[in-house]
Amino acid sequence: MERQLVLTPNEKKVLRSLQSRYASIDExxxxxxxxxxxxxxxxxxxxxxxxxxxxEKATDVFSLTEEGxxxxxEGLPERKCFSMLHGPTSLEDIKGQMGDAAGIALGWLKKKGWARIEQGRVVPLGAPVGEDERLLRRLLSNEACGDELTEEERDTLKxxxxxxxxxxxxxxAFFTRATEExxxxxxxxxxxxEIAQLTPELIRSRAWQKRPLRRYDVHAYAKPAPMGKRHPYVRMLEHMRSIMLSxxxxxxxxxxxxxSFWNFDALFQPQDHPAREMQDTFYLDSEEPLPPGYERVKEMHEHGGDIGSEGWGGVWSEKMARRHVLRTHTxxxxxxxxxxxxEPPVKAFCIDRVYRREAIDATHTPEFEQLEGVVMDKGLSLKHLFGYLSTFYAKxxxxxxRFRPAYFPYTEPSVEPEVYIEGLGWxxxxxxxxxxxxxxxxxxIRHxxxxxxxGVSRVAMLRLGLKDLRQLYQPDIEWLRSEPVFGR
Structure with a gap:
């Protein structure tokens, strides 16, 4: 069934005024x-x-800045400079008279061919009135529209x-004309x-029966109304938190x-490890006292304690261990x-921000979120670790x-969990x-x-289909509105 054509009062008024030729909106x-x-x-x-x-017709409009x-x-700097030249003139004299503007003036004198510089002197060659000067004077009295300009004038204005x-x-500017239909x-x-809205007065007086009611097109699409919702990255962090709690x-x-003691030394990371260098860590000009029993950590670093380890050797620096850093991991x-x-059992996790001296690009930022989990109990082994991680990633x-062997200074054995992503592989x-x-x-700790x-942000990139990590932290309202309420 053919849908009946419905026009609003304004559409009717405009359509009655349209002709086959274009008319401006203002007309x-x-x-x-x-x-x-x-x-x-x-x-x-x-x-x-x-x-x-x-x-729709777009027109370029040119106008002068305050300097323009x-x-x-007063004239361009090069014109002022040329007016000083009554013959070959030393650069020192020009700089003395023009000050900071001398460099600009001399550069444009040479570029326009009005003068040349030889043996520390400026030699005039003749200065015709430039097209740029003529356009500046023209713009002083009025703006210039692109339609009024020649190609040469456009180049000069650029x-x-x-x-x-x-x-x-x-x-x-917008113009409208009627079609044949x-x-x-x-x-x-x-x-x-027409009556656009029924009021109690119209109903009581029955006036609505004597005037036509405005028709509404129930098939027309309504304008989308964006709803308020939490940031997709925040939702993902909350989802991870709920998984760990469950x-x-x-x-x-x-x-x-x-x-540095808790960030590095207690983790048996040697004090000359590259990760401690300034390019990886934000160091602060402050310190804190070492905790009671720190001597056992010192002994472990220097000699391996009494567990048969060789330690790292050398002299362990208490001053380095006291120094404050922005945490590089949770x-x-x-x-x-x-x-x-x-004492066992202990099951704890932390989701929080960490800081490293990284160059900002599509996959790195100097601050990012990390999820950390630890489990301490009697008789735990690598298979229990695989079980916890497999459960978490499945949720x-x-x-x-899958799990690939790896090396980390403070765990042994060590693995890197990998997940399979369609189109990316492992x-x-x-x-x-x-x-x-x-x-x-x-x-x-005896167990x-x-x-x-x-790295939570890497998971967020995969789940949200992002190619640039920085998008997680930018106020891109269109992206935020387009993301579904429930994550992918």
């Missing part, structure tokens, strides 16, 4: 007696119905724009006052500023927690998980392992500790 507004904005809206609605055509106005009145003397903007339709239009873990938090929080809870929606998503005895023994760390 139509004056003729119809409604605002130009209402005319333009009605014109586009008529265009969707095939009754009108809307043409000054030069239009040069003046690069010099910061001219600015350009684009002005848009629109002209035919306009002949049968009658303008009558698996029986306790959430822990800690300070952003940590001592393992410092987990280790402090374990040092205060040395995150990754169906295929993607590494963190590091995991069992804490070495060099880490646990000095802290009084195995499973530990893993996960």
């Amino acid at each position: 139509l507004a004056s003729a119809v007696g409604i605002s130009p904005e209402a005319v333009l809206q009605a014109s586009y609605m008529l265009q969707e119905k095939g009754l009108a055509q809307v043409m 106005k000054r030069y239009a009145q 040069v003046l724009e690069r010099r910061g003397l001219v600015t350009s903007s684009t002005e848009k 629109g002209l035919t339709c306009a002949k049968g239009i009658e303008l009558t006052e 698996m029986g873990f306790t959430e822990i938090r800690g300070e952003i500023i940590q001592s 393992t410092a929080i987990s280790l402090r927690y374990l040092s205060e809870h040395t 995150m929606g990754f169906e295929e998980v 993607v590494e998503l963190g590091g995991a392992g069992i804490f070495r005895k060099e880490v646990t023994e000095p802290l009084g 195995p500790v499973l530990a893993w760390g996960l």
